Amino acid sequence: MKRTLSFIIVITALCSVAFGQQNIRLNDHWQFLKQDLGGIWEAVRPVGKGAPESVPLWDSVSLPHCVNAIDAVDPDINYYQGPAWYRTSLSVNNPYVNGRTLLHFEGAGQKTQVYIYTTKVGEHVGGYDEWTVDITDAVAAFQKTEAYQKQFKGKIPLSIRTDNSRDLEMIPSDLSDFNLYGGIYRYLNLVYTPSVYPDKIFAFAQTDKDGKTGSINVKARFANPANVSKADVSVTLIDPSGKVVKQQNVALSSISGTQELVSFDLKKPVLWSTTLPKLYTVQISFKVGETESTYTEKVGFRNFVFVEKGPFMLNGKRLLLRGTHRHEDHAGVGAAMTEEMISKEMVMMKEMGVNFIRLGHYQQSRIVLNLCDSLGILVWEEIPWCRGGLGGDVYKAQARTMLANMIEQHYNHPSIIIWGLGNENDWPGDFPEFDKEKIRTFMKELNDLSHQLDPSRKTAIRRCDFCKDIVDVYSPSIWAGWYRGIYTEYKSVSEAEKDKVKHFIHVEWGGDSHARRHSENPDQILSKVLTGKGADERAGDASLFGGSARVSKDGDWSESYICNLIDWHLKEQETMPWLTGTAYWPFKDFSTPVRPDNPVPYMNQKGVVERDFTKKESYYVFQSWWTEKPMVHIYGHSWPVRWGEKDEEKMVKVYSNCDEVELFLNGKSFGIKKRNSQDFPAAGLRWLLRFNEGENKINVVARKGKIKVEDEITFIYQIEKWDRPSQLVIEKVGEDNGITTIQAKVIDKKGVLCLDAMNFVRFSITGDGELIDNQGTSSGSNYVQLYNGRAIIKVRSKGKSVISVRGEDLLTAFITL
Known part of the structure; x- marks a missing residue:
């Protein structure tokens, strides 16, 4: 029976591919080739004495690995889009009698083919869902060959071809505002299973409206290539404290397809929430003959409701969803983030106060979902039907498959509340035809499929107004103060959009900021921006050229402006009792092929942290609104030089969640201010001060009850006026563990630093050292726009090197290390 939106229910547990006891990550001893081969024989043919020359040449890499890391x-x-190859040799020692040996891909982009020696054993289309290849028979066949003993010395040659070539009949579209990465960029596992094993485990848990009673139903889908007919199953439910609360044995007389194993009722289940993410464990022991294997899944009990025209409720209480977004992207590695990197990123989000995340715009790693479960972060996860229009039968088949895979593979996570069906599907471009009715028809099909596979969760899309009546929850495009309008219009625009749908949520808002750039007058552009004309994003808005005045094109891209925009939004969200919640776009800067002209080329710079986890000032604005642990942060830690007139009053903003803050300038107290959430900006924690010419030091002491926290900054105040940029200066400003920091500055003909200079500059190096560039950060790009007349880059120092910097209409400057 299809459940309505008012029916409070929850699905829990992780429905992953359940693999018993033997799971080995294949991280090391890989060779990589960034091009295609003439055929699989070129990957496995003999090398060395008496063999043909080994061409082309392969590089040594470890997994996860992204073809487009740099x-x-x-x-x-343009970033490389095409075939690439990986190869290694496996030691296969399956401990199970008649067991199966699998390769489990957690994600590889975007089309993948798998070979054991010269035999293709599997292939997959789609860069984001998990999949497996059973290599048992191919391994057994190869072990009978002469090459197994002589050429490969008892090991199994594994070759994998990935391909992220452009393809209009594949999702996501290459018009998308993110890279379609290539490579084995998530973990690859060698898995040993018994001859029969549960391929999927589905645990459906629910509670009543008050959370006083609950139940859980456990099903399994079996892989049974040996056609075994009988098995003994034991299912145990363990509460968050480790206590066994339910246990039941089941004798199976048939092992095929998906079968129900047990149903348990519970009184007063421990509820999962964003503040107390309590997880139960479902443990399944599976015995066939003398072979026994055990599988565990984490589950949680919670219920949620999207109130019509109203707020979001979790476990019977209103919860304002305070969210952000995540792309799988990081400096130096592209999509190939390690488990440690992913964990650090998710913990940083939680420490910022996040309780909700939209995973844009594709199914993400199981590691991410596990962390959302354990940290208490609710999730909107979606398929990558993103921009471009609607393709043909192959295109639609892939979309259906990816939706089914996403739901089945992440079915049991208590964190997930929304399955996303698309993003910006009103954006044409990939096909001659753009038929809204055909898009509506396919959206309805996906919506029905989602509810069929998982009736308990909601469906949603972002920015496709002609489909907003199809899904359960809708997010329009609202970018007040960036792509259209000014940020003070945010509340009125949101209320107007809320009235158009039953269930409103606002995902994607914010704006770009060039890290380390600051402004003494950040809102100056707003006087030129049209108001009352909407606040949506439109095709072409990524361009920095042409069109009417808008902040995204004509603003200063300073951290100062974005902090004001965010501060205003968060102030307003606290006074919108009907609001379900929002998600800021995004948490971290990420790479994109459609923004070559940005201050850091090919980067979407809307994150509150840079691509290498360096926090921008805006991170602390969110903390001041969303966290309970006492914090205080003076705006301007990355602003070494402020400017203005002598004795001019300058604003100092302090972001804090504390009750009161006292500020000291150069050792003198300028009084205590009380926090007032509706006193914009900085919730009233701002001071107008007169700085000394030259160095100044600001200290603040904040108190929340009996707890005291402090912060301080030191900066230079420049009163000299500057003329047009005349000269580049390059200097060494730091060194640590063999890494030297180089700074370039632009000065006028009198030697005064040009603090509003925005020239692009390019760093180069000759000699023994190496630029740490192509990182996609403000301090890790060899071609970057200046921030307040300066730019820095790091150098891996060794021997002797000459570093140069040149800029638009400026002579090249040099420094020797």
Whole structure:
């Protein structure tokens, strides 16, 4: 029976591919080739004495590995889209009698083919869902060959071809505002299973409206290539404290397809929430003959409701969803983030106060979902039907498959509340035809499929107004103060959009900021921006050229402006009792092929942290609104030089969640201010001060009850006026563990630092050292726009090197290390 939106229910547990006891990550001893081969024989033919020359040449890499780790943000080239190859040799020692040996891909982009020696054993289309290849028979066949003993010395040759070539009949579209990465960029596992095993485990848990009673139903889908007919199953439910609360044995007389194993009722289940994410464990022991294997899944009990025209409720209480977004992207590695990197990123989000995340715009790693479960972060996860229109039968088949895979593979996570069906599907471009009715028809099909596979969760899309009546929850495009309008219009625009749908949520808002750039007058552009004309994003808005005045094109891209925009939004959200919640776009800067002209080329710079986890000032604005742990932060830690007139009053903003803050300038107290959430900006924690010419030091002491926290900054105040940029200066400003920091500055003909200079500059190096560039950060790009007349880059120092910097209409400057 299809459940309505008012029916409070929850699905829990992780429905992953359940693999018993033997799961080995294949991280090391790989060779990589960034091009295609003439055929699989070129990957496995003999090398060495008496063999043909080994061409082409392969590189040694480890997994996870992204083909586009560096070139995605190279300012001078298009990133590589094409075939690539990986190869290694496996030691296969399956401990199970008649067991199966699998390769489990957690994600590889975007089309993948798998070979054991010269035999293709599997292939997959789609860069984001998990999949497996059973290599048992191919391994057994190869072990009978002469090459197994002589050429490969008892090991199994594994070759994998990935391909992220452009393809209009594949999702996501290459018009998308993110890179379609290539490579084995998530973990690859060698898995040993018994001859029969549960391929999927589905645990459906629910509670009543008050959370006083609950139940859980456990099903399994079996892989049974040996056609075994009988098995003994034991299912145990363990509460968050480790206590066994339910246990039941089941004798199966048939092992095929998906079968129900047990149903348990519970009184007063421990509820999962964003503040107390309590998880139960479902443990399944599976015995066939003398072979026994055990599988565990984490589950949680919670219920939620999207109130019509009203707020979001979790476990019977209103919860304002305070969210952000995540792309799978990081400096130096592209999509190939390690488990440690992913964990650090998710913990940083939680420490910022996030309780909700939209995973844009594709199914993400199981590691991410596990962390959302354990940290208490609710999730909107979606398929990558993103921009371009609607393709043909192959295109639609892939979309259906990816939706089914996403739901089945992440079915049991208590964190997930929304399945996303698309993003910006009103954006044409990939096909001659753009038929809204055909898009509506396919959206309805996906909506029905989602509810069929999982009736308990909601469906949603972002920015496709002609489909907003199809899904359960809708997010329009509202970018007040960036792509259209000014940020003070945010509440009125949101209320107007809320009235158009039953269930409103606002995902994607904010704006770009060039890290380390600051402004003494950040809102100056707003006087030129049209108001009352909407606040949506439109095709072409990524361009920095042409069109009417808008902040995204004509603003200063300063951290100062974005902090004001965010501060205003968060102030307003606290006074919108009907609001379900929002998600800021995004948490971290990420690479994109459609923004070559940005201050850091090929980067979407809307994150509150840079691509290498360096926090921008805006991170602390969110903390001041969303966190309970006492914090205080003076705006301007990355602003070394402020400017103005002598004795001019300058504003100092302090972001804090504390009750009161006292500020000291150069050792003198300028009084205590009380926090007032509706006193914009900085909730009233702002001071107008007169700085000394030269160095100044600001200290603040904040108190929340009996707890005291402090912060301080030191900066230079410049009163000299500057003329037009005349000269580049390059200097060494730091060194640590063999890494030297180089700074370039622009000065006028009198030697005064030009603090509003925004020239692009390019760093180069000759000699023994190496630029740490192509990182997609403000301090890790060899071609970058200045921030307040300066730019820095790091150098891996060794021997002797000459570093140069040149800029628009400026002579090249040099420094020797």
